[in-house]
Amino acid sequence: xxxxxxxxxxxxxxxxxxxxxxxxxxxxxxxxxxxxxxxxxxxxxxxxxxxxxxxxxxxxxxxxxxxxxxxxxxxxxxxxxxxxxxxxxxxxxxxxxxxxxxxxxxxxxxxxxxxxxxxxxxxxxxxxxxxxxxxxxxxxxxxxxxxxxxxxxxxxxxxxxxxxxxxxxxxxxxxxxxxxxxxxxxxxxxxxxxxxxxxxxxxxxxxxxxxxxxxxxxxxxxxxxxxxxxxxxxxxxxxxxxxxxxxxxxxxxxxxxx
Amino acid sequence: xxxxxxxxxxxxxxxxxxxxxxxxxxxxxxxxxxxxxxxxxxxxxxxxxxxxxxxxxxxxxxxxxxxxxxxxxxxxxxxxxxxxxxxxxxxxxxxxxxxxxxxxxxxxxxxxxxxxxxxxxxxxxxxxxxxxxxxxxxxxxxxxxxxxxxxxxxxxxxxxxxxxxxxxxxxxxxxxxxxxxxxxxxxxxxxxxxxxxxxxxxxxxxxxxxxxxxxxxxxxxxxxxxxxxxxxxxxxxxxxxxxxxxxxxxxxxxxxxxxxxxxxxxxxxxxxxxxxxxxxxx
Numbered sequence: 001x002x003x004x005x006x007x008x009x010x011x012x013x014x015x016x017x018x019x020x021x022x023x024x025x026x027x028x029x030x031x032x033x034x035x036x037x038x039x040x041x042x043x044x045x046x047x048x049x050x051x052x053x054x055x056x057x058x059x060x061x062x063x064x065x066x067x068x069x070x071x072x073x074x075x076x077x078x079x080x081x082x083x084x085x086x087x088x089x090x091x092x093x094x095x096x097x098x099x100x101x102x103x104x105x106x107x108x109x110x111x112x113x114x115x116x117x118x119x120x121x122x123x124x125x126x127x128x129x130x131x132x133x134x135x136x137x138x139x140x141x142x143x144x145x146x147x148x149x150x151x152x153x154x155x156x157x158x159x160x161x162x163x164x165x166x167x168x169x170x171x172x173x174x175x176x177x178x179x180x181x182x183x184x185x186x187x188x189x190x191x192x193x194x195x196x197x198x199x200x201x202x203x204x205x206x207x208x209x210x211x212x213x214x215x216x217x218x219x220x221x222x223x224x225x226x227x228x229x230x231x232x233x234x235x236x237x238x239x240x241x242x243x244x245x246x247x248x249x250x251x252x253x254x255x256x257x258x
Numbered sequence: 259x260x261x262x263x264x265x266x267x268x269x270x271x272x273x274x275x276x277x278x279x280x281x282x283x284x285x286x287x288x289x290x291x292x293x294x295x296x297x298x299x300x301x302x303x304x305x306x307x308x309x310x311x312x313x314x315x316x317x318x319x320x321x322x323x324x325x326x327x328x329x330x331x332x333x334x335x336x337x338x339x340x341x342x343x344x345x346x347x348x349x350x351x352x353x354x355x356x357x358x359x360x361x362x363x364x365x366x367x368x369x370x371x372x373x374x375x376x377x378x379x380x381x382x383x384x385x386x387x388x389x390x391x392x393x394x395x396x397x398x399x400x401x402x403x404x405x406x407x408x409x410x411x412x413x414x415x416x417x418x419x420x421x422x423x424x425x426x427x428x429x430x431x432x433x434x435x436x437x438x439x440x441x442x443x444x445x446x447x448x449x450x451x452x453x454x455x456x457x458x459x460x461x462x463x464x465x466x467x468x469x470x471x472x473x474x475x476x477x478x479x480x481x482x483x484x485x486x487x488x489x490x491x492x493x494x495x496x497x498x499x500x501x502x503x504x505x506x507x508x509x510x511x512x513x514x515x516x517x518x519x520x521x522x523x524x525x526x527x528x529x530x531x532x533x534x535x536x537x538x539x540x
Contacts, residue, residue: 005347006358013361016376016416017368019387023379074272081269086262093270095532100281102469102528104477106498107517110510111287112280114299134280137273142466191366197480212369225379232372239367247356250363251428 024233028226043230053231056214060194061238063125063210067132068189072182074133075140080174082141083148084156097138105198108134113202123208131199136189143188147181147252148174180249187246194239211235285521291514309515318500323523326476326497329410333475337415338467341422342460345430346452348423359427362420370417374484377413399486403493406486410494413481418471425467429460465535473524 027038047053082090112131113122121127151174159173175182197212204213211231218228243250292310295303313319344362348355368376380386383393399409433456441451479498482488488495497520504513 077269
């Protein structure tokens, strides 16, 4: 019974991925030298040979790294404040980040475009990294806050008694202590940012396209679906690596604080 | 108890500034646009609440609202119990559960615009892995409304089950073993353990799951549109599809008014939810 459940689950999750991986190794458009249906690495070769696809991978990596870094750096002090102190308006702040987390991107896409084009942030990975903070910063704060709260307060007090100032306490003591939390926060920020399309589409009109938009651009009158799948499979690699790195800490998750 | 110290605001300030810039400012702009007719950015006329009145009085809006609410209800109704079930199943595997978590998290890292392509490929009658079998039993997502619904729901479940499982598993594995041992000594049934120990202890996790899944399913766009563009015969025409049409048609004033309304609906649900949560916690 138990095995049946696991088997059904694995089948359900893997089936679409298996089809995509199979297609990525199949020639789907006949060329001079290849007939349709030939198996091989040609789709991956074509993807890696296309400069615009290589640029898209780089763009995606830049904006996602930038976004995760921003969320952690800005989220960490806020999470510490929420975990350790009460202050005027703390519950309002928590409610506010919840509201921003659940604001549908499509609602804000138009003014974001107008605002960002005035600052020259359209067609650049920096713009995407900034706007994804809208839904990732709240998640980072929630995750980090729950990890900091799990560290006993005496830990802070001992460090301060030992003569550590605020900054050296943060970097030398707190961050090593909650390293898994930073990993988990980075993971959740990554999964919401890497695959997002609404903001990524509106902010990359002519250039700076990330992977998602580059894939979109590959669909045409005669789509080489094998190549599309090869690009998609390549785009999964960083995500899968990310899942693998934090797998032992994933089970800490985050809870609602409002 | 945490000490009261308003200097903590200095630590929160960077986060507040960033969210103000990418969240509050655009939100104010969108509400403002909603009261204007916008031809170009320099050609803007005040129209007052006219767009809002138009939208609220149109039958299409109410029908789409009903469809979106039904979709959210079905998505939550399927994914939350299923996710808890999978998490409970994984829990029985001890350390090896990690592999299960990795497995269900895989769809979360697939680009959103490729998810419908995966599923359309899968059910494609000639070449899909499931296509020929589904075609044989008369499955036709193009022209039968509830088949389209089923396909979108299965796809959405595939996409988001991992999030529910990971968070539910996190909540369940945080329950101190002493609770379960006490229940075992009392001879509590499996159901009683779940109903009176596990479920109450994962309330905080389920709250976040409910809210995240509610907004994402309520505002589903990329995936649903790619499956059948709202068809057949408007059967899967959700709220966001109308917003997308207005933006594509350059009716920015109407689109902004509509976006404001959607935001208010989401806000109302979140607020009711938080109020209920706070009341329960006392």
